[in-house]
Amino acid sequence: MPSRLLxxxxxxxxxxxxxxxxxxxxLFWLFWILWTTLAHGFAALNGKLFTEMTPPPGSEGxxxxxxxxxxxxxxxxxxxxxxxxxxxxxxxAENGRYSRLAKVVSFLNDVLLSAPxxxxxxxxxxxxxxxxxxxxxxxxxLALALILLPIVVRxxxxxxxxxxxxxxxxxxxxxxxxxxxxxxxxxxxxxxxISTGILLGVARIAGETAPLLFTALGNQFWxxxxxxxxxxVPVVIFQYAMSPYDEWHTLAWAGAFILTVFVLGxxxxxxVVARRGK
Amino acid sequence: xxAYAPLDxxxxxxxxxxxxxxxxxxxxxxxVLIVLLGAAASMAWGGRLAFxxxxxxxxxxxxxxxxxxxFGALVPIYGTLVTSxxxxxxxxxxxxxxxxxxxxxxxxxxxxxxxxxxxxLAAIPSIIYGMWGLFVFAxxxxxxxxxxxxxxxxxxxxxxxxxxxxxxxxxxxxxGIVLGIMIIPFIAAVARDVFNQVPPPLKESAIALGSTRWxxxxxxxLPYARSAIIGAIFLxxxxxxxxxxxxxxxxxxxxxxxxSLLMPSNSIAAAIANEFTEADTDLYRSSLxxxxxxxxxVTVIVLSFAKLLLLRINRTHGRTH
Numbered sequence: 001m002p003s004r005l006l007x008x009x010x011x012x013x014x015x016x017x018x019x020x021x022x023x024x025x026x027l028f029w030l031f032w033i034l035w036t037t038l039a040h041g042f043a044a045l046n047g048k049l050f051t052e053m054t055p056p057p058g059s060e061g062x063x064x065x066x067x068x069x070x071x072x073x074x075x076x077x078x079x080x081x082x083x084x085x086x087x088x089x090x091x092x093a094e095n096g097r098y099s100r101l102a103k104v105v106s107f108l109n110d111v112l113l114s115a116p117x118x119x120x121x122x123x124x125x126x127x128x129x130x131x132x133x134x135x136x137x138x139x140x141x142l143a144l145a146l147i148l149l150p151i152v153v154r155x156x157x158x159x160x161x162x163x164x165x166x167x168x169x170x171x172x173x174x175x176x177x178x179x180x181x182x183x184x185x186x187x188x189x190x191x192x193x194i195s196t197g198i199l200l201g202v203a204r205i206a207g208e209t210a211p212l213l214f215t216a217l218g219n220q221f222w223x224x225x226x227x228x229x230x231x232x233v234p235v236v237i238f239q240y241a242m243s244p245y246d247e248w249h250t251l252a253w254a255g256a257f258i259l260t261v262f263v264l265g266x267x268x269x270x271x272v273v274a275r276r277g278k
Numbered sequence: 279x280x281a282y283a284p285l286d287x288x289x290x291x292x293x294x295x296x297x298x299x300x301x302x303x304x305x306x307x308x309x310v311l312i313v314l315l316g317a318a319a320s321m322a323w324g325g326r327l328a329f330x331x332x333x334x335x336x337x338x339x340x341x342x343x344x345x346x347x348x349f350g351a352l353v354p355i356y357g358t359l360v361t362s363x364x365x366x367x368x369x370x371x372x373x374x375x376x377x378x379x380x381x382x383x384x385x386x387x388x389x390x391x392x393x394x395x396x397x398x399l400a401a402i403p404s405i406i407y408g409m410w411g412l413f414v415f416a417x418x419x420x421x422x423x424x425x426x427x428x429x430x431x432x433x434x435x436x437x438x439x440x441x442x443x444x445x446x447x448x449x450x451x452x453x454g455i456v457l458g459i460m461i462i463p464f465i466a467a468v469a470r471d472v473f474n475q476v477p478p479p480l481k482e483s484a485i486a487l488g489s490t491r492w493x494x495x496x497x498x499x500l501p502y503a504r505s506a507i508i509g510a511i512f513l514x515x516x517x518x519x520x521x522x523x524x525x526x527x528x529x530x531x532x533x534x535x536x537x538s539l540l541m542p543s544n545s546i547a548a549a550i551a552n553e554f555t556e557a558d559t560d561l562y563r564s565s566l567x568x569x570x571x572x573x574x575x576v577t578v579i580v581l582s583f584a585k586l587l588l589l590r591i592n593r594t595h596g597r598t599h
Contacts, residue, residue: 122321
């Protein structure tokens with residue numbers, strides 16, 4: 001039956017070809033998008049980006065207020081989201097490992113991880129913006145913290161589970177209370193993995209636009225006050241890219257360049273370090 | 279007794295600290311639940327005015343008139359479903375191809391770097407996809423792809439009307455393709471992990487019986503991993519339904535119902551992003567929040583389904599080893 005063997009080999013060859021083509025297809029878009037962003041963005045880079053504020057239509061300027069707003073909100077989101085995320089992750093992996101609550105939370109945490117970020121933005125709008133009566137950097141940071149939370153929960157849960165049980169048993173055998181075992185021994189053993197997850201979370205929230213639209217809103221002028229509307233890099237990119245003005249497009253590309261380099265750089269660095277650690 | 283008092287005191291202090299520590303972790307765990315339920319409840323509460331005013335007409339009417347105070351969300355709902363469907367049609371075969379390539383075909387030393395490159399596609403912020411889509415991809419669609427689609431697919435019977443329309447580059451087809459690219463890495467990464475979980479003895483037995491690689495995939499790996507692959511696809515669907523920024527750029531923010539995929543349309547997330555800050559009446563704002571409620575409920579159901587299917591393979595996997 002040589003012809004049957006031939007068709008089977010042909011099918012195998014076609015599957016091989018298809019899988020290779022699919023991979024090339026995926027990489028093709030990655031390189032196209034990166035090339036566009038880097039080429040347009042590089043041309044738009046100049047020193048004013050870091051020294052001047054976002055300009056009115058039709059004139060030149062920089063992104064200083066947006067950088068400040070982004071950094072401030074990311075840092076505040078870290079301050080809110082990281083301890084809560086690690087505490088919840090600790091419950092899932094340690095204190096409540098076999099409890100029903102841990103199962104439910106673990107399940108819903110993964111749902112929250114992929115839930116639409118724009119809904120989180122609206123949630124924080126109802127939660128913080130409506131009662132306060134104004135958009136603010138605090139609300140923006142809270143929205144970013146809620147995006148960060150499930151990421152930190154998942155990574156700290158996984159990181160703690162990787163710590164061998166012998167370590168816990170040895171520590172308990174010495175009569176050390178659980179909170180000290182967890183805080184002094186397990187966190188230390190899981191530190192690299194947890195910080196990897198937090199850094200990937202930072203990369204994720206740095207590019208989030210939708211949750212900031214109705215919380216931090218944006219601010220064309222310099223404002224260091226977090227209880228006022230606050231500019232951020234992604235929201236400025238959105239507003240300027242959607243506008244009809246060339247100067248604004250150029251600034252949007254410059255912002256896109258810096259954002260992409262930051263996010264992908266952080267991702268690559270974290271992955272390389274994590275790989276070397278193994 | 280007195281001799282042991284210091285020890286007792288340290289012990290009870292340790293126990294008290296333990297109780298506090300435990301309470302903190304339990305509280306944080308509850309917080310995750312509260313955020314999810316709170317988001318759903320606050321969307322339902324915020325949207326109650328729209329639901330009360332329009333009832334079922336809210337999802338069956340395509341009349342979205344901010345000035346006249348009429349809000350029927352059929353167009354954004356339809357746009358969300360159609361763009362997500364296009365995204366899945368593109369992303370599912372490509373992602374499974376990539377997963378197959380990364381687990382069976384690629385030389386071992388290239389698997390890590392190629393895998394990372396595909397994962398980077400998921401790390402690119404969606405606003406970057408949006409800008410690229412608007413300034414680079416949409417013009418290409420308008421100049422080259424859509425005229426061709428018009429001349430060829432547009433002439434076909436039955437599906438013709440879907441593919442004929444003005445080649446303006448902004449519309450459901452473009453948005454669907456961009457969404458498809460965005461969800462490829464999510465489906466591919468999970469599918470790769472799932473394929474890697476197929477027990478080697480199963481594959482080796484098939485190879486020993488003379489199977490080709492394609493037959494191993496098609497008759498051993500895929501059947502073994504079927505439910506998890508469907509889970510991966512639903513994960514991608516959940517992402518596609520809720521994606522906001524990329525779609526907002528290339529969908530065109532139109533409120534007319536059109537058959538043609540080349541026409542501008544709207545999606546739930548894009549409508550909220552575009553209109554929420556401009557919504558000047560309570561009813562308008564409430565209608566947008568009601569849309570967010572529908573989106574949230576649907577994505578939570580889709581993602582829960584995905585998670586259940588993915589949990590199943592882990593359990594089977596656990597049993598075989």
